[in-house]
Amino acid sequence: MELKLYNTLTRKKEVFKALDDSHVRVYACGPTVYDKIHIGNARPLVVFDVLVTMLRATYPKVTYVRNITDVDDKINARAAERGISINTLCDETIAQFRKDTNALLVNAPDKEPRATRHIAQMIAMIGQLIDKGFAYAAEGHVLFSVAKMGDYGKLSGRSLDEMIAGARVEVAPYKRDAADFVLWKPSEEGLPSWDSPWGAGRPGWHIECSAMAAEYLGKEFDIHAGGLDLIFPHHENEIAQSRCAHDTAHMARYWLHNGYVTVDGEKMSKSLGNFTTVAEALSAHRGEAIRLALLSSHYRAPFDFSEQLVKNTQIILDKLYRAAALNNAKELISEAEQLDAEFMAALSDDLNTPLALTRLQALASEANKGSREAALQLVSCAKHLNLLNDKNWFRSEDEDSLESKEIEAQIAARNAARAARDFAQADEIRDRLAARGIRLLDSPDGTSWEKS
RNA sequence: GGCCCGGUGGCAGAGUGGUUAUGCAGCGGUUUGCAAAACCGUGUACAUCGGUUCAAUUCCGGUCCGGGCCUCCA
Numbered sequence: 388m389e390l391k392l393y394n395t396l397t398r399k400k401e402v403f404k405a406l407d408d409s410h411v412r413v414y415a416c417g418p419t420v421y422d423k424i425h426i427g428n429a430r431p432l433v434v435f436d437v438l439v440t441m442l443r444a445t446y447p448k449v450t451y452v453r454n455i456t457d458v459d460d461k462i463n464a465r466a467a468e469r470g471i472s473i474n475t476l477c478d479e480t481i482a483q484f485r486k487d488t489n490a491l492l493v494n495a496p497d498k499e500p501r502a503t504r505h506i507a508q509m510i511a512m513i514g515q516l517i518d519k520g521f522a523y524a525a526e527g528h529v530l531f532s533v534a535k536m537g538d539y540g541k542l543s544g545r546s547l548d549e550m551i552a553g554a555r556v557e558v559a560p561y562k563r564d565a566a567d568f569v570l571w572k573p574s575e576e577g578l579p580s581w582d583s584p585w586g587a588g589r590p591g592w593h594i595e596c597s598a599m600a601a602e603y604l605g606k607e608f609d610i611h612a613g614g615l616d617l618i619f620p621h622h623e624n625e626i627a628q629s630r631c632a633h634d635t636a637h638m639a640r641y642w643l644h645n646g647y648v649t650v651d652g653e654k655m656s657k658s659l660g661n662f663t664t665v666a667e668a669l670s671a672h673r674g675e676a677i678r679l680a681l682l683s684s685h686y687r688a689p690f691d692f693s694e695q696l697v698k699n700t701q702i703i704l705d706k707l708y709r710a711a712a713l714n715n716a717k718e719l720i721s722e723a724e725q726l727d728a729e730f731m732a733a734l735s736d737d738l739n740t741p742l743a744l745t746r747l748q749a750l751a752s753e754a755n756k757g758s759r760e761a762a763l764q765l766v767s768c769a770k771h772l773n774l775l776n777d778k779n780w781f782r783s784e785d786e787d788s789l790e791s792k793e794i795e796a797q798i799a800a801r802n803a804a805r806a807a808r809d810f811a812q813a814d815e816i817r818d819r820l821a822a823r824g825i826r827l828l829d830s831p832d833g834t835s836w837e838k839s
Numbered sequence: 840g841g842c843c844c845g846g847u848g849g850c851a852g853a854g855u856g857g858u859u860a861u862g863c864a865g866c867g868g869u870u871u872g873c874a875a876a877a878c879c880g881u882g883u884a885c886a887u888c889g890g891u892u893c894a895a896u897u898c899c900g901g902u903c904c905g906g907g908c909c910u911c912c913a
Contacts, residue, residue, distance in 0.1 A: 415913095416913075417913095418913085419911090419912085424913085425913090427912085427913055428912090428913050429913085430913065431913045432913085459911090460911080461911070461912095543842085543843090543908080543909085544842070544843075545841080545842060545843095545908090545909075546842095548841095592911085613913065614912080614913030615844090615907075615908080615913080616907080616908075616911095616912055616913065617912080617913070618843095618908075619908060619909070620908095620909085620910090621912090644913090645913070646844085646907095647906085647907075647913080648913080649906075652905065652906065653905095653906075653907095654906075654907070654912090655913095656911095656912060656913095657911085657912065658911075658912075683851075683852075683862095684851080684852065684853095685852085685853080687844095688844095688845085688852090689844090689845080689906075689907095691851095695850085695851095696850090696851070699850085699851070699862090699863055699864090700851095700863095702862095702863070703862070703863075706862095706876095706877095709876070709877085710877095733853090739853075741851090741852055741853055741861090742852090742853055742854085742860090742861085744852090744861090744862085745852085745853070745860075745861045745862070746861090748861070748862060749861080752877095752878090755876090755877055755878075756877090756878075805872075808872075810872055810873070813872085813873085814872095814873065814874080817873090817874075817875090818874095821874090821875090826874095826875060826876085827874085827875070827876095828875060828876050828877095829871075829874085829875075829876085830876080830877090835876095837875090837876090
């Protein structure tokens with residue numbers, strides 16, 4: 388099936404064509420590890436997880452690289468503020484990041500390179516840019532000369548003139564052009580520093596992605612993804628560095644950008660302080676519900692986060708789980724061609740997850756009416772979104788746990804009372820269980836239970 | 840100042856030049872000893888003003904409103 392993706396570079400939806408059908412290569416910008424991620428940071432992680440899943444279903448080999456930025460002013464500042472070492476801060480933050488992403492059921496990328504372990508590649512790339520005349524050294528800095536690149540600004544759709552007109556570009560005395568950006572800069576005393584031909588210092592923000600993408604994916608690769616706020620300057624500058632260093636027409640063929648998570652219509656951001664960390668959200672909601680909530684609007688549209696929305700999503704998820712449990716639908720329809728065509732068509736159309744979810748709900752409805760095929764499709768399709776995998780969704784305990792056994796005993800007692808038409812006793816048992824959050828579901832086949 | 844998005848029923852949210860999704864909530868019903876779950880029924884919404892058209896929520900233009908980027912940001 389054709390996969391269509393909206394390409395920021397062309398501002399159009401395009402049919403995805405791999406550069407090499409035997410190996411698709413994808414890069415996404417990962418976290419700067421100075422603090423916990425928030426829901427806004429989680430959106431691209433979840434959305435591009437679905438993208439990669441789709442690609443893996445179609446192509447024999449996919450390499451998905453998502454970097455970790457571990458050299459940054461914010462990291463230095465935070466470590467100093469907390470009185471801990473930069474390493475400790477990074478290790479701690481990365482551990483939390485893994486916890487959060489696991490809870491959101493995000494698959495690990497194939498490669499997760501750290502910036503500090505690729506300084507040599509960055510220095511080499513900066514050297515190439517200087518040799519080719521695209522960069523210059525000045526006062527311990529190395530800067531990229533935007534004027535040397537003919538079509539700088541293509542991704543973000545702005546011309547150099549426009550940017551100058553914006554007049555918000557930092558002007559530094561060592562810059563030839565106000566729009567030139569840093570490739571290498573001196574480090575302050577006591578902060579991380581590496582030797583380089585231009586003096587001790589550290590890399591600029593953008594060069595790490597260019598260097599690591601080239602290292603693991605080659606000079607040109609298929610897809611580069613990230614949040615809307617990275618288009619300019621980050622991705623624009625990555626493109627400049629990579630194309631000029633490698634003499635290529637493209638860095639990536641397709642550039643994908645997710646929309647913002649908003650709160651009451653405003654962008655969720657650290658600086659505005661209107662954020663909910665994933666860890667906080669997880670203390671109130673299940674990870675899978677948060678994941679589905681994030682997928683319940685189209686990835687390019689704004690997603691307004693609220694407690695109510697996640698609660699609502701949990702209700703939907705409960706319904707899907709109930710339907711999936713029908714007919715004991717455990718086996719999977721594995722071949723992509725046999726999967727529900729409408730579901731796959733929705734996902735293939737620029738990852739239309741809300742429409743795909745609608746289809747899941749329709750399948751659930753058919754399953755409830757007795758279609759085993761629909762139940763199997765439901766479980767199999769949900770796999771593409773990494774949903775409905777939790778065997779204990781309605782049970783916090785394993786089936787043979789003490790609590791489960793105790794509940795089963797209560798149910799047996801209630802059913803005995805019902806058989807004896809002692810409804811007062813039966814209702815009392817049910818109410819007692821309900822008070823513990825345990826819901827009984829009577830059916831012709833017997834009584835099952837759910838814990839909420 | 841420059842540039843870019845978007846405005847769909849109570850809420851969420853797709854989509855389309857004409858047959859006006861879907862879900863949640865609500866209401867009515869079926870089922871159930873009672874509940875729960877499930878099922879059935881029930882809502883002509885597409886900011887506004889013009890234009891194009893036989894026909895526009897969908898195309899074009901203006902207006903209003905909201906959001907964003909131009910500085911760290913997913």
